[in-house]
Amino acid sequence: MKIRYMLVHAYGMGGTIRTVVNQANAMAEAGHDVEIVSAVRRRTKPQFEIDERVKVWALVDQRDGVVPDSFARKVWRRARGKIVPYGEFAAHYFTQRVESALIDYVSSVQDGILVTTRPALNLISARRGSSKAVRVAQEHMNLASYHPAVREHITRYYGSFDAVAVLTETSRKEYRAIFKDMPIVRIPNAVPMEHRKHSDHSNPIVIAAGRLVPQKGFDMLIPAFASIAQAHPEWKLQIFGTGPLQQKLQNRIDKQEMGDRITLMGRSDRLHEELAKASIYALSSRMEGLPMAMIEAMGHALPIVAFDCPTGPADVLTPGKDGLLVPRRDVPKLGEALSQVMSDADLRRRMGAAAAETARGYTPQVVMPLWEELYTALLNRAPIAHDYGAVRH
Structure with missing residues (x-):
């Protein structure tokens, strides 16, 4: 045809x-x-x-x-x-x-x-x-x-x-x-899933990816991570992507005194490798269609912590099984959910395995x-x- x-x-x-x-x-x-x-x-x-x-x-x-x-x-x-x-x-x-x-x-x-x-x-x-x-x-x-x-x-x-x-x-x-x-x-x-290396959930890295624009909500992810960073001193947040908000986000990181813990990584041609090295994927969007980067992360067996934004995350995730959903734009709840998954390696492994299975449907x-x-x-x-x-x- x-x-x-x-x-x-x-x-x-x-x-x-x-x-x-x-x-x-x-x-x-x-x-x-x-x-x-x-x-x-x-x-x-x-x-x-x-x-x-x-x-x-x-x-x-x-x-x-x-x-x-x-x-x-x-x-x-x-x-x-x-x-x-x-x-x-x-x-x-x-x-x-x-x-x-x-x-x-x-x-x-x-x-x-x-x-x-x-x-x-x-x-x-x-x-x-x-x-x-x-x-x-x-x-x-x-x-x-x-x-x-x-x-x-x-x-x-x-x-x-x-x-x-x-x-x-x-x-x-x-x-x-x-x-x-x-x-x-x-x-x-x-989302092609061939040759995806699964995370072993041991590296203390939270990863996020997307254009540095208001829709992606990184201005909320940064304070959410900062709010629980002291309780998890070994963990870091890496945000991959470029966009017009780069300087404003960097200013927010500096204001939170998180420069050694939160990094704007820029664009990567090897994002799949970075996903496999991380242990948690965070989605802080104000809105989504279908969150492709999140599904790709699930293909690497990453558990998800996400805002329940319209639409997308709730259409993909089963809360408590392959990730955690928190009320949209609720920054303290996002921090609490990150902290919960950071604290429990068994939970990360269990949710990550379920996430990889969910990703097969895409x-x-x-x-x-x-x-x-x-x-x-x-x-x-x-x-x-x-x-x-x-x-x-």
Whole structure:
């Protein structure tokens, strides 16, 4: 079958880009004709490895005209398109020129599967795409996390899709409340688990990973760890990632006088090795879609300590079995949970083993057949089960 995936910037970094590239690679490996269409291009080479059988190309080449995001937002206010609403996280990409190129493209697709991967692209496909192609909207964040204007547009226009794919059962319930009859399928992102070395839970390191942005909540993780650091003098916290909050987070570390215990590690090309050397994974996010880094940590048999943020952690974890969940944004409780797991090596080993077993449900071998079966059914206009992709216990 012919499958076209659309991304805002297929040549960039980010969780959605990585997971869509993984999907495209798997579909090409299965023998399908696969393309990745990027709205814009700001780098010469993709940052993730793409199968040579996958065609990658861009609608608007911006390699000679990249400007800082802050300036891009000012330009967008003067030259914004007509479809993407204010409040969409990536709205500043969608100038009149970019929107026009996207409209021309989606209206030209007359066959196969067209998969769009965030609200801006979804809305353009929903409003201007041809009904001759099977159109699937992927949602990588929970509905409640979007700006009200984005949610209003989703409610108004997503009904024209053949299916909406979400990552968790919580998200399925959100969309099901709006779209009673349209297929809302739950298909998680796939996480390869081959050759994952398991932690032996002996190294006194708490690890966290993600962009240094407000969403990831590292400004709460730092004081949570600091609050119990004196009781666990051998333990350290390592935070991997880069982003605009780096200096503010470092200032917070310095203010807590934790410079010798908490380290901003930057970006690592060997994060899997670092996960295997750690003993606990901490997730302090204010919101998630499906926490990929957390699932990857579980694949290394790390027990999880996480905020019960919407959505994601509670859709993956069984509290007390493979990790601990605490009320979202409750910094003292997060510290207490970290302390509990730090204090008990047997608990770490028991939860870590259960975490590794949970992670098996997110391997490509489990996930990719769900996509292939969905696309085949949609092309054949076959009915889609109301609980398609539901976790079976």
